[in-house]
Amino acid sequence: MKIKFLGGAGEVGRSAILVEDKKSLLFDYGIKVESKTEYPMHVEKVDACFISHAHLDHSGCAPVLYKDGFPEMFATPPTMDLAELLIEDSIKIHRKKHEHEKVNGSQLKTMMNRYTPCEYGRGRDFGDYSVTMYDAGHICGSSITVVERHNDNRRIAYTGDFKLEPQLLEEGADIVKSDVLIMESTYAGKDHPERIKLAEDMVNSIRETVDNGGVALLPVFAVGRSQEMLALMCKYNLIDITYIDGMAKAATEIVENYSGFIKNGRLLREAIDRSLWIENPKNRSAALEGGSVILTTSGMLNGGPVLEYIQKLNKHSKIFLTGYQVENTGGDKLVRGLPLDIDGRKFRVKTPFEAYDFSAHAGKSDLHDYVKGSNPETVICVHGSPENTELLAEELRLEGYNAFAPKVGDVLNVDF
Ligand SMILES: [Zn+2]
Ligand SMILES: [Zn+2]
Structure with missing residues (x-):
């Protein structure tokens, strides 16, 4: 079996892994969203x-795959509905910036009409194989994909x-047995802090900010973090002063429709009912008066309503970053004390x-625990910096696995 790395190997972004066995099987086909969009390598x-x-x-x-062919595509329904929202937005952003965009609306429509919906744990046959998706515990609908040869x-x-560790709206990932495991390595270099303590520390600081009449501004990614933070505000009784704005709203509505794919669906529903949804400029002014929490996109301060809010915060306010800030994004500049670019001006x-x-x-x-539980012969470390993927592969080799840390463009021959 040959594995070609079309993207997302030795880097985070544009994940695309092509496995050539009796059939050619493509795992993910993403883009890298930085100042300029990067695409994965072309696939025949x-x-x-x-x-x-x-x-x-x-x-x-993924929609580009329908340009001249009709591959079978498998994913959970929330994955595809949320992807549709994000891809539509990405097409709009490219148009606004007059940048060439490979993906177009009609390919997206074809993809949405033709894909095969998967439920967690229920196999689907195609040719000499079956595919089963399991809960990955990352965001709503996220899956660990297992392809089995009959x-x-x-x-x-x-x-x-x-x-692996549960979140408020996500169970931890299912550990599945495999012969070849292709695994993300984003945090191969460190463990995360304990979640409950982290949440309590942040909530205490948010409380102090709003009690002083400030705004607690939380820039959040539309899909995943928005819903998790909304549920967190509900759990800690801050929900009645929490406003939600931007694409975070649309994504939250989609997740609400798929409560079967999350845990604590009732907590999310209560959070949606009790939070304040920004519908117009008047709502935005009210949110900015202070004593409030605002959840809004974009999570890395690269666009969206967060840039409007950030210019109008009163002096008691505070910004709470809850996600990774990619280099050169607005959030990264904030952390490094540099001015942000807003509408062509420095702020x-x-x-x-x-x-x-x-x-x-x-x-x-958790990465090591996952490998142990999955018990493969071969592990391929992707979706991480070269330092992290190589570190993980090296540690796994010492534990007796065949482990690799390929780069984009590499082809691996694997016994399978
Ligand atoms: Zn990713
Ligand atoms: Zn992700």
Whole structure:
């Protein structure tokens, strides 16, 4: 079996892994969203494609597969509905910036009409194989994909992004047996802080901010973090003063429709009912009066309503970063004390900020635990910096696994 790394190997972004066995199987086809969009390498022929979850670095280029072919595509329904929302937004952003965009609306429509919906744990046959998706515990609908060959029951598992430790709305990932395991390595270099303590520390600081009449501004990713933070505000009784704005609203509505794919669906529903949804400029002014929490996109301060809010915060306010800030994004500039670019102007943020590591990825120990539980012969470490993927592969080799840390463009021959 040959595995080609079309993207997302030795890097985070544009995940795309092509397995060539009797059929050509494509795991994810994403884009890399930085100042300029990067695409995965071109792929000639795909028989079946599996989308692990909605984030654009895994789904963003998938519609292009329908340009001149009709591969079978498998994913959970929330993955595809959330991906549709994000891809539509990405097409709009490219148009606004007059940048070329490979993906177009009609390909997206074809994909949405033709894909095969998967439930967790229920296998689907295609040709000489079956595919089963399991809960990855990362965001709503996220999956660990297992492809099994019928004649000898050999299994490839692809984790996509996953988390073993439960979150408020996510159970931890299912551990599945495999012969070849293709695994993310984002945090191969460190463990995450304990979640409950982290949440309590942040909530205490938010309380102090709103009690002083300030605004607690939380820039959040539309898919995943928005819903998790909304549920957190509900759990800690801050929900009645919490406003939600931007794409976070649309994503939350989709997740609400798929309560079967999350845990604590009732907590999310209560959070939605009791929070204040921003519908017009008057609502935005009310939110900015203070004594409030605002959840809004974009999570890395690269666009969206957060940039409007950040310019109008009163002096008692504070910004709470809850996600990873990619280099050169607005959030990264904030952390490094540099001015943000807003509508062609430089804006220096005077509001203080705090950063909390609410990662939805497995930490170092969890990555090792996953491999142990899955018990493969071969592990391929992807979706991480070269330092992290190589570190993990090296540690796994010492534990007796065949482990690799490929780069984009590499081709691996694997016994399967
Ligand atoms: Zn993700
Ligand atoms: Zn990812």
